[in-house]
Amino acid sequence: MESLRVVLMLVFVAAACGPAPDSNNNNGETPMPDASGGGGGGGDAGTDSGGGTTGTAPGGTCSCDADCADDGGNQGVCIYGVCMTKATGACASAGSQGECPTGSRCWTLDGSSVGPLCWPDCSAHTCSGTCDSDGSCAPAAQGNCDVTCGSACSCTMDAQCGNGMQCVQGDCVPDMMTGGGPGPGPGPTCTGLPVRDCTGTGCGTLVTFSPRTNAAWDDYPLNGETASNQYRSYLRKDLMMLVSYATSVVACKAQGWTSGIGGALGLGDMSEANGAIPGASIGSPGHPPGTHTNGFDIDLAYYQAGTANNRLRAICPYTSNGQDQSHCVGAPTTLDVWRHALFLGTIFESPRTRVVGVDGKAGPMLIAAIDQLCDDGWLSATACNNIALAYETTNMGNGWYYHHHHHSHISLKPASFLSNGFCLGDCANTGKALPGRDLRVHRVRAQ
DSSP: OOOOOOOOOOOOOOOOOOOOOSSTTOOOOOOOOOTTTTTSSSSSOOOOOOOTTTTTTTSSOOSSSSBBBBBTHHHHHHEEEEEEOOOOSSSSSTTTTTSTTTTEEEEEEEEEESSOEEEEEETOOOOOOOTTTTBBOOOOTTTOOOOTTBBOOOOSGGGOOOEEEEEEEEEEEEOOOSOOOTTTSOOOOOOOOOSSSSOOOTTSSSESSSBBBOSSOOOOTTOBBBTTTTTTTEHHHHHHHHHHHHHHHHHTTTOOOOOOOOSSEEEOOOOTTTSOOOTTTTTTTOOOTTTSSOOEEEEEEEOOOSSSBBOOSSSSSETTTTTOOOOOOSSOTTHHHHHHEEEEEEHTTTTEEEEEEOOOTTHHHHHHHHHHHTTSSOOOHHTTTTOOOOOSOOSSSSSSSSSOOOOOEEEOTTTOOOOOSSSSSOOOOOOOOOOHHHHHHTOOOOO
């Protein structure tokens, strides 16, 4: 299967977040340990240890971690063909030196779960890559290494990824498709769709869905709301228009699909009327600081199979030894992967989409299904080139591991977007992008 191409040239930060607890029917996000220092280790399909004292010095060329020399107590790693070392802990700040040997400084790698790295200074090392604006030796735009033994490398074909895996957007992800999908697209011609993009003034005005419920979306009361007081259901006009459009596309395009129950998609928490985090007005904010404010975020159910409707509920087993684990511990058996992939792909048509977050068990399935829908012509080239899906298969501290087993999360970016990264909520900006290199933007997870 031809891999999706990524052309999104934005800065995503794999840094740690500190969410606030949720007390509203378990539909928000709860605190996670700070993992900004613990992302290390894993490339896409396994890594080797560094090359000790005899390997290639920082800044030199490599194919595997084992090629790269350690520098004092810092272990050598291969990052897209350039030797670096692992930091001894989380970066105290962007470019801090305390976690690194002399001649290197600390940043995380945007969009990667590799953890904090010591980037060699060009002034102190011979650089085989390119010198970035911070004076660090960085991989060149086309630099790469062996995905089976380097800490950060791109796959180029399925065969590199091993049994049960496929190469999608340069990442080795589980090949979890068991069916052939809906077949060749693009499917029905849809007329009378809501307008997708807001133009002119008023796009940032906080509004509600009107009507609350129709054949495409279902903005029902939840988390203490009543039909007369849906106080958690305000969002920016531009985000409302995007969701209205995408759900309407699914209602039209997938009307003949047999993969799930069909019907309207349930809508969850947004913001309060004044832009506050839902629950703030009753003294119980239900989401982490920096998210669900000013109408930039919305929680949505998954499209489902074998359920009564597409409202917010777990799509998988989520208990272990009788304890709620707050994430999928088994396969998402009630996920209608094809409709939800079509929905997300349509959301990715918009250049305003910052990120969509899903559960770690659902993420690989959705990536594979989006890839198939792109190949079969159901999704536009614009959508297929703008995939920004975040999920964590292990808890890397970015906020996606917990509490997304019953909803996905869409975050819009401001028109004047810089970045607060791929994290959910406020994140420490210690990330560095690779000059001239497209990001593998769904890499916020570890194997």
